[in-house]
Amino acid sequence: MKDTLLVNIGRIVGILPEGVRKLCGKEMDTVQTLDNAWLLVRSGKIDSFGPMDSLGERPSDVEVMDLSGKMLLPAFCDAHTHIVYAGDRQQEFVDKINGLSYEEIAARGGGILNSADLLHNTSEDSLYEQAAQRLEEMISKGTLTMEIKSGYGLRTEDELKMLRVIRRLKENYPVDIKSTFLGAHAVGREYRGRQDEYVDLVCKEMIPAVASENLADFVDVFCDEGFFTVEQTDRILKAGMQYGLRPKIHANELAVSGGVQVGVNYNAVSVDHLERTTDVEMEVLRNSDTMPLMLPGASFFLGMPYGRAKDYVAAGLPVALASDCNPGSSPSCDMRFVMALGCIKMRLTPQQSFNACTINAACAMGAEDVAGSITVGKKAGFIVTNKVMELGFIPYFHHTPFIDKVLI
Ligand SMILES: [Zn+2]
Numbered sequence: 246m247k248d249t250l251l252v253n254i255g256r257i258v259g260i261l262p263e264g265v266r267k268l269c270g271k272e273m274d275t276v277q278t279l280d281n282a283w284l285l286v287r288s289g290k291i292d293s294f295g296p297m298d299s300l301g302e303r304p305s306d307v308e309v310m311d312l313s314g315k316m317l318l319p320a321f322c323d324a325h326t327h328i329v330y331a332g333d334r335q336q337e338f339v340d341k342i343n344g345l346s347y348e349e350i351a352a353r354g355g356g357i358l359n360s361a362d363l364l365h366n367t368s369e370d371s372l373y374e375q376a377a378q379r380l381e382e383m384i385s386k387g388t389l390t391m392e393i394k395s396g397y398g399l400r401t402e403d404e405l406k407m408l409r410v411i412r413r414l415k416e417n418y419p420v421d422i423k424s425t426f427l428g429a430h431a432v433g434r435e436y437r438g439r440q441d442e443y444v445d446l447v448c449k450e451m452i453p454a455v456a457s458e459n460l461a462d463f464v465d466v467f468c469d470e471g472f473f474t475v476e477q478t479d480r481i482l483k484a485g486m487q488y489g490l491r492p493k494i495h496a497n498e499l500a501v502s503g504g505v506q507v508g509v510n511y512n513a514v515s516v517d518h519l520e521r522t523t524d525v526e527m528e529v530l531r532n533s534d535t536m537p538l539m540l541p542g543a544s545f546f547l548g549m550p551y552g553r554a555k556d557y558v559a560a561g562l563p564v565a566l567a568s569d570c571n572p573g574s575s576p577s578c579d580m581r582f583v584m585a586l587g588c589i590k591m592r593l594t595p596q597q598s599f600n601a602c603t604i605n606a607a608c609a610m611g612a613e614d615v616a617g618s619i620t621v622g623k624k625a626g627f628i629v630t631n632k633v634m635e636l637g638f639i640p641y642f643h644h645t646p647f648i649d650k651v652l653i
Contacts, residue, residue, distance in 0.1 A: 396430030
């Protein structure tokens with residue numbers, strides 16, 4: 246974005262003072278706004294903002310954009326996605342309609358392994374084209390900071406192929422992308438029945454290779470029933486941390502897995518899913534630097550329980566929400582829909598759900614210093630709505646178009 250003065254903003258939504266990293270418990274109840282305002286963008290960052298009557302003389306070296314009374318929001322942040330994949334899994338969509346469970350589909354060699362087979366037979370260029378299209382959809386829906394994972398390779402070369410695609414997306418799009426190595430998403434087909442050997446491959450071959458090309462910010466493990474054990478997760482996180490990769494964890498989607506504990510133990514940036522948690526996990530997360538991140542799109546699509554977001558907030562904890570966009574369990578990248586599910590299914594207020602999709606989501610991928618709120622010094626990335634509306638309109642009339650434009 247060129248140096249620009251936005252004027253006649255009907256309402257700025259999502260203002261936070263500098264230095265706020267995340268919102269916990271009652272802090273999530275409030276979304277600060279400012280009516281009839283201006284905002285100045287310089288060098289791609291929010292330079293200053295204030296009420297229109299405080300504007301005084303307009304600087305002459307900037308473009309002026311008149312928002313004619315429309316509303317300005319910080320862009321959504323999506324801290325958990327799998328948008329690099331080949332083809333799709335429509336057959337499994339139908340299998341699920343016909344009653345097969347996620348575990349049954351995985352046991353039949355489908356699920357993640359199906360995506361891995363498709364990805365193996367897809368060139369890096371084709372994979373890039375497919376992922377770029379999905380990224381463009383995310384941008385059009387107002388998400389400008391996102392995390393993207395590997396994990397459909399499950400072979401060293403294929404995992405690297407995915408991460409190189411993510412790097413190309415970073416280079417070619419003016420958005421902030423965090424990259425996560427998820428070699429331990431499932432056991433690769435060749436290693437069936439030899440799970441510990443696969444963990445060796447992840448630790449001794451994949452992680453060093455990923456680090457040598459500097460392809461990832463985070464290391465992730467699917468620590469859950471039927472996937473990786475706590476001990477295996479422990480080994481993988483340790484190996485990743487030796488190479489400077491901070492953990493992020495898939496935990497407690499299918500069972501109370503112990504994944505939260507191992508994640509917190511290694512200071513994970515977030516523990517994700519949490520459809521099945523007890524009060525014990527909540528206590529473990531309290532006073533940790535790990536963000537509880539819930540994925541209501543997966544609960545919606547798979548008919549699973551929803552994470553206990555309301556209980557977390559009531560207990561004084563922070564909560565973040567993400568799309569989990571992927572072809573198997575959450576084929577939507579729409580953070581507005583995620584925000585709506587936060588309200589409709591998890592009983593968060595619109596303010597709580599909005600905070601979970603912006604500042605707390607930014608914190609769940611280490612991007613809270615640049616994204617997630619209207620704050621001086623943060624990057625300029627905004628949603629302009631088509632009119633001034635109450636925040637509750639967005640999740641309530643959740644299919645009525647509300648974005649006028651996305652400003653990067
Ligand atoms: Zn996931």
